[in-house]
Amino acid sequence: MVDLFDTAPEAPEMDAQRPLADRLRPRTLSEVIGQEQVIGPDAPLGMMLDAGSLSSLILWGPPGVGKTTIARLLADETDLAFVQISAIFTGIADLKKVFESAKIRRQNGKGTLLFVDEIHRFNKAQQDGFLPHMEDGTIVLVGATTENPSFELNSALLSRSQVLVLNRLTLADLERLAQRAEKELDRALPLTGEAREAMLEMADGDGRALLNLIEQVMAWKGDKKLDVEALSTRLMRRAAIYDKSGDEHYNLISALHKSVRGSDPDAALYWMARMLTGGEDPRYLARRITRMAVEDIGLADPQAHAVCLHAWETYERLGSPEGELALAQAVTYLAMAPKSNAAYVGFKAAMAAAKKTGSEPPPKHILNAPTSMMKDQGYGDGYAYDHDAEDGFSGQNYFPDSMKHGVYYQPVERGFERELKKRLDYFAKLRAKRQGG
Template identity: 75%
Template sequence: MPDLFDTAPAATTADTARGPRPLADRLRPRALSEVIGQDHLLGPEGSLRVMLDAGSLPSLIFWGPPGVGKTTIARLLADETDLHFVQISAIFTGVPELRKVFEAARHRHANGQGTLLFVDEIHRFNKAQQDGFLPHMEDGTILLVGATTENPSFELNAAVLSRAQVLVLNLLDEGALDQLLERAELELGKTLPLTPEARHALRDMADGDGRALLNLVEQVAAWETGAPLDTSALAHRLQRRAAQYDKSGEAHYNLISALHKSVRGSDPDAALYWLARMLEGGEDPRFLARRITRMSVEDIGLADPQAQRQCLDAWETFERLGSPEGELALAQAVIYLALAPKSNAAYTAYKDSRASAKSTGSLPPPKHIMNAPTKMMKEQGYGAGYAYDHDAEDGFSGQNYFPERMGRAHFYHPVERGFERDLKKRLDWFEGLRKKRQRG
């Protein structure tokens, strides 16, 4: 079923003649202006809207969770740009089918008709299959629009990414889900038999997925009830645990923030409380394992190098034991992180180095640390003057390893806490030796 979006006008008589249609299909947008939840792309100043208004649409990669509009936006783009729309799935399409798609696109291109090729789950194609798109993208035979729930940086070839623009689609927020819920009721011609609290719980069960929300709405709308159902009755009938993080209805991202900040604030009791609240609310323990591991590298880092290992061990223990026994390992990791010395020095250094790398462009390394496998490169000075540190006094040459036109930069500033106290002593020692070598 295509991804979800905003609602379209009610089905026409011709539509009804096709037979029963799922609610999600009946509410499919018929124009980009009807898509909800992606204003950063489709609003007046949205990046995709600007491309369309300028008449310059590149190949695109839509990256986002299920049910937020990836397929729908691709189909509507074809309508707005007058391109022939072709949809395939990387799960079910092999090389023979791809050849047929490309051949048909070539024929259309020769006759003056462009093709928008939408590839769902594009990350499931292997490297060779992804490379097969390149010549057809370059000569204009196809405009590729790929959809993926995985990070394109890890899953897609650099060659494909260099020829396409990645656009991130967001989970539908509370406002978008409420809007979708209201329009679903308008389409159904009835109000769902739910208390206000249960209505909020139904929305929270969708977890930002518009398609999931409409599937739930369709189930609830079919029930015959004497009175509005409360949250407990709703969860029982759906056999799904309602989000019960607390009485104020905070979403899970607020609670993970509370857990993270409690760990950062070295409060193991508060951290355990928020961990328990999320587990009781039905949060996926694997999500928590990932976020706890992130805390270890973001807020503790090298102040306690064992923190990351504790988290990975807890994650593995959970995978072996499962729930509920494995959740104790996650609790143990949270306690360890809360009591560990804190430092974001590595995190900050990484961000600063990325910013510097971006701003300095393509500056080459200094020639003395570049390899010289050929005679010509040796004649050009590659490798000349390199000092082998193991032969130097104290095992440290003090040479420059930054680009010559850049100058030396300082990104890593360890704190006076935990193991980083020792690292700071080493860093200061090397800096002193470097100055001594430069003076000498």
């Protein structure tokens, strides 16, 4: 979704000097490309406009998908004054002036739609400053952010707003935009079919970036259509969106982790490559894949943990880019390894039991008795030394006397844990036999 419309320009000579994105600015929501899940008749904005009641909004999405455009059009559709500020350049004093102007406007019978770009960059105090003016109807707030609002915005602000998620433009959306640009410029793009598709991919879902690319291509001299190689030589691919401390960082590591857990080595390698090409620190990846080994493979393949540690050590010795291959091999190994979170689940259950039972002491028969007084108290009395048992297993109770024997670790029938399950079942039968006797 971007700024575009189909009507012919009123002043061709002046219009030709305006940026293409400005010339193709939509005049109604129906002219917006993409984001039907937000602006359609049965979508949130469509329902609000139909009911004649617009609430404060947070528009969350990547760059170039039309957040500013939607805000402008909402102001037009609801007959509100449109005021735009950026959190990057606006301070407390500026906000006070904006609010005072909105109050005067309201007294004169005109409401205000305040569009705040990069709203997540405001600190807590600044965000709190919007609340009274939202509550008394002085402003309808429409904030735009590329970051996850649940992490970056105050809960009080979120509770008074509806969050709408805008998606990156699809290739089909970008193609529609390219066609509108060709109509506006009255000229077809001088590209082969494959080169045209490559240009759309270069935009990486950003409509504004695509229009900038189109302007560059249209400015080139010559009538011959360019192929992919010629296009790539003249244009640089748009850098992938990736902020090592932002929302996309967590999205991609989640995709990598779940691909490993889902035993898909190809997807795991792809997401790892996406993170590395985005500038991620390989040491962060080394730490996270080691976590995957202990969390999702566990004792189903005890070697997986060692594979990750050795890959980490190899990276430290070789550095980039050679050391990254060791990390890639570790990721591939994890994806193909048998999976079990039995130890992870068992540990969480044991932690919950430990918190619940508080300070219950161990049974006296497994306590050491280094002094005569402790022996008199029964410490160590009746302890059965397991190595003295015929099969090396005494079957004694090791839980507090007031507790039932807990069952926390339940191995799965996969990988090495299949053998551990056999051992556990064997010990359980012996324990029942010994304690029963």
